[in-house]
Each structure stands twice: as C-alpha cells, then as structure tokens.
Amino acid sequence: MSEEKLMSKKKPAFPITKKLDGYLDRYNRKIEIPIFYDDLLRFSGSVVVYDNDGIDTLWVRVYYSDFDREEIDLSLKKVYSILHSDGSNRILDYLNVDAVDFCTFGNSKPFRIKIRNILNDNYTYFYVKKTDASRVYGLELEHMLSPYNLNFLVYKDTLIEEHIAGIPGDVFIKDMLPKCSKPEKAQLAKEFVKFNERCMIRLLGDMRSYNYVIVPVHDFDHVVYRIRAIDFDQQCFEGKFKVYLPQFFKENLNMVELVGKKLQEYSVDQYKIEERSIVAKRIISSGNRIKRLINCVKTDRISLPENVERLRNELHDFTMDLEFKKCNTMGQILFTALEFVKRNYQDVSMKEIIEKKF
Incomplete structure (x- = not known):
C-alpha cells in the first residue's frame, strides 16, 4: 500500500x-x-x-x-x-x-x-x-504505557520536549542491521513485534522508520536493542487502522521480513501477548492519572468525523467488540481499546487470546 x-x-x-x-x-x-x-x-x-x-x-x-x-x-x-x-x-x-x-x-x-x-x-x-493536543496526549500515553518516562513542558502555545537518544530507525536499518549477528537479529525481530503491538494498542500512528529510534543497551556480554517512538504527532488522528501498525509502512519492510525469518508464528503470538499484558498492567498501575487523561481525551476533538467513523468500524470488524460501534470521538475509541486490552488480560486465557488474534 x-x-x-x-x-x-x-x-x-x-x-x-x-x-x-x-x-x-x-x-x-x-x-x-x-x-x-x-x-x-x-x-x-x-x-x-x-x-x-x-x-x-x-x-x-x-x-x-x-x-x-x-x-x-x-x-x-x-x-x-x-x-x-x-x-x-x-x-x-x-x-x-x-x-x-x-x-x-x-x-x-x-x-x-x-x-x-x-x-x-x-x-x-x-x-x-x-502545542498540539493530540501530540500532548501521545506524549502522556507514552509516559504511562511504554517502558520509558518522558519529560516535557507546555505553556500556552509552546511545547518543550526532551531529546530521546538513539539511532534513527532508517539509519539503523540501512547501515547497522546488515552487520548484526543472528542472535541480535532475532532479538530485534522480537522488539519490533512488541513495538508494533504497543503502537496498535494505544493508537499511535505513523511509526515509519525515521519516527522511532533503536537504542542499544549493553547487558553483560551482549547488546540488547530497544525501539522507542520519537514522534507523537499522529496520536489518535487517522481513520485507517493500518496506520497504527508499523508493519504496514514500506520503510519498515526490512524489519517485517526479519520477523518472518527469525520468529515462528507461535513466538510472534507469544510476544504480542507479553506486550499486551505489560500494557494492561501499566493501565491498572497508572490509576487515577490515566483515568483523568482519558476523561480529557474522551470529550476532546483531536480528529475528523470521517476518521472517527472509519476507525471505529475497522476496530469493530477486527475485534468484534460492539463497544467500538458506540464511540463518537477518537478519545472514546482509545478508551474502548484500552479497556478491551485490560479486560482480556484479566479475564481471558492465553489460548483464547491467541485464537482471537488480538
């Protein structure tokens, strides 16, 4: 596409x-x-x-x-x-x-x-x-639902963001990925699956390779790679569900191919479940803070009506959850998606989640 x-x-x-x-x-x-x-x-x-x-x-x-x-x-x-x-x-x-x-x-x-x-x-x-409200929501959600804390300030029409250190994804894919060892490539494939899942759950779009960084972390005798988003402009805006899945951008084709070569289907499902469970735990542990943020976004206008209609229909078709059909704003869609993940984490077995493919 x-x-x-x-x-x-x-x-x-x-x-x-x-x-x-x-x-x-x-x-x-x-x-x-x-x-x-x-x-x-x-x-x-x-x-x-x-x-x-x-x-x-x-x-x-x-x-x-x-x-x-x-x-x-x-x-x-x-x-x-x-x-x-x-x-x-x-x-x-x-x-x-x-x-x-x-x-x-x-x-x-x-x-x-x-x-x-x-x-x-x-x-x-x-x-x-x-300052852009959707970007602010994206930063706050990253702070609460990802493994990383973010430091930023807002004053009137100006937004100050700290720098997120790392190797730009497009640079890494072009210059460093071919030189990675087999174990490193397998670990990168795992991280991309988890990153893909995290973006989908919290509706962060446009994660093309230049909108995230690869962070190498030295752990004893090897290097572990992490993937961090650095651009939060496309939080809850687009109506196309695929925009929230980094796997569908042509700039990430090498990473998608890496997943296909290095991971079996069951492993991919396992890593998706792991990430979903971690995000669900973060939602629960965030307590009143995320509830207050969601109360703000549910009544906010951060997208276009046609985008809201398309995304709620596509998410309903993907999850078969009727709650998406009731959503009238992007914030309500986000709330329903997070509740869906939290509910599945609390009530559904691993086997059932794999079969649902969400």
Whole structure:
C-alpha cells in the first residue's frame, strides 16, 4: 500500500482544551517558560545542515541578529534549567547554546536546541514546538504505557520536549542491521513485534522508520536493542487502522521480513501477548492519572468525523467488540481499546487470546 493512500496529506493542530490544561497543571506539565515558539521564528537567516556523508538532513541552522541572539540564548538556557534541573539561574553561566536548528519537514516544524556544558563539553538537545493536543496526549500515553518516562513542558502555545537518544530507525536499518549477528537479529525481530503491538494498542500512528529510534543497551556480554517512538504527532488522528501498525509502512519492510525469518508464528503470538499484558498492567498501575487523561481525551476533538467513523468500524470488524460501534470521538475509541486490552488480560486465557488474534 502506498504512503499517500495510507496517510492523510496534512494533519491539523488541535488546541489545548481547558480540561486538558487543568490536567497538565495538576501533573506539573504546565510551567511558565521565558520563550515561545514564535520567538524563535525571528531568525535572520539559515544554512543547510548536512550529515557526515554530505546528505541534506532537512534541518537548517538558523542565526539571529546580535540583539535577538543575546535574549534568545538566555531564555533557552533558562528553559534547559526548568526542563532538566531546578529552574534556578545557578547553572546558566556554565551553559552555552551551540546551535538552533529548524526543520521544515513534517507537521510540527520543530526547533532543535543544542545546549553544551562549557566545563566538560557534554551536550544535550531539547525541542521547541507548537502545542498540539493530540501530540500532548501521545506524549502522556507514552509516559504511562511504554517502558520509558518522558519529560516535557507546555505553556500556552509552546511545547518543550526532551531529546530521546538513539539511532534513527532508517539509519539503523540501512547501515547497522546488515552487520548484526543472528542472535541480535532475532532479538530485534522480537522488539519490533512488541513495538508494533504497543503502537496498535494505544493508537499511535505513523511509526515509519525515521519516527522511532533503536537504542542499544549493553547487558553483560551482549547488546540488547530497544525501539522507542520519537514522534507523537499522529496520536489518535487517522481513520485507517493500518496506520497504527508499523508493519504496514514500506520503510519498515526490512524489519517485517526479519520477523518472518527469525520468529515462528507461535513466538510472534507469544510476544504480542507479553506486550499486551505489560500494557494492561501499566493501565491498572497508572490509576487515577490515566483515568483523568482519558476523561480529557474522551470529550476532546483531536480528529475528523470521517476518521472517527472509519476507525471505529475497522476496530469493530477486527475485534468484534460492539463497544467500538458506540464511540463518537477518537478519545472514546482509545478508551474502548484500552479497556478491551485490560479486560482480556484479566479475564481471558492465553489460548483464547491467541485464537482471537488480538
């Protein structure tokens, strides 16, 4: 299936509702910051950023007038302190803004900020984006339902996200996957099955290879690979169910073929059940926090009516759960999907889940 047919050409940004704003305030995601996304758009010029092979990265390095640069640098260092430290000014003298990069590719058009500690030359990144409710829901769901915690801040129309370290999926597949050993390829196949399942359960779409990273973790005498999503723009937006399954994107074909070569069908089902069970446990252990988030998203408008209608019908056909037919919003579909997973974890045996293929 071609990308044009699978994905909508443009996803609109959705505003933060009063209800979601209250949720963010309650859980310390809403914090006043000294700079807005629009402030960074005041750059005077830019130069193209190339990778080590001389290929255009689709990022441009922007520069500002001397007057603006001083103010912007100070504000960005303060944002770093709020995001990664106690928010005080004590560390500002030891920080330097090495680069401000702008990406015109994709929906969010983010700024990538490189901050360096001048005492030891260690550096890190964070991102400045326009606030989008669906992206915020995606970040919160990743924080609660994935193995990874996320640090982000929202203030009015500006979203600050921490950098997620790892090897971009497309780079890994092209340059590193062919060099992996047989055991490493088998472990990567397992991780892709679990990642595929996790995205489907929480309705995170558009996980093409450049929207996730591969994270190598050294464990005793071998390397274990993990897969992490890095782009949350397509949380609960598309109407096509396949968009929420990374296996259907042509950019992931090598990973899908790896699963076919390295894993037997029963193993694939086993790993799906493992991931479903883990997500169900996280839903239960998240308690009131995820309940409050779901209460926000159930009444929010984060998609188009035609997308809601199509997805609820496709999920009903896939699960045969009549509750999907009653859904009128993407949030209600998400709630029903999570409840379906939780209910199956609590009430259905492994054999029955395998037979249902969900």
